[in-house]
Amino acid sequence: MNRPNQNKSKLERQRIITLDNLTQRPEDHHIYMIYLDDQLIGEMNYMVDPSHLYKKEPGTAWIGITIGEPEGRSKGVGHVAIQYLEEQIKKEGLKRIELGVFEFNIEAQKLDYKEIGHIEDFTYWQDRLWSDIRMEKYLRDKN
Secondary structure, three states: OOOOOOOHHHHHOOOOOOHHHHHOOOOOOEEEEEEEOOEEEEEEEEEEOOOOOOOOOOOEEEEEEEEOOHHHOOOOHHHHHHHHHHHHHHHOOOOEEEEEEEOOOOOHHHOOOEEEEEEEEEEEEOOEEEEEEEEEEEOOOOO
16 A cells, blocks of 8 residues: 555555556656566655645655565565665755654654654555655765
């Protein structure tokens, strides 16, 4: 689950994501595929200054990471993915990252990011609505 769902019917809608679907995303997405043992298990991406930022600060990258296959979860793949995205964003000269973490994703809330806000009743999962926790991180150059 990587997109907000306002209710149970939207959650249960069958969505198959293919490599072709991902490559047809808008040009403002920097998209990377995530593989584990030669199996495509997810994708990660970032956008610069999208309209859905919680804190409208120019020069901000919004990141998204989706591990869609169960084989890729709880193995540190998300941690490696976020480190890779941070390096790519630094190379682009951006100084700030913002992301949204669904309230039920406890592991993602432990990231080295600062909480900056909540959007209540953002997504439906496991028979209830959950908040989206917005987080930020300012990047520092390695000197």
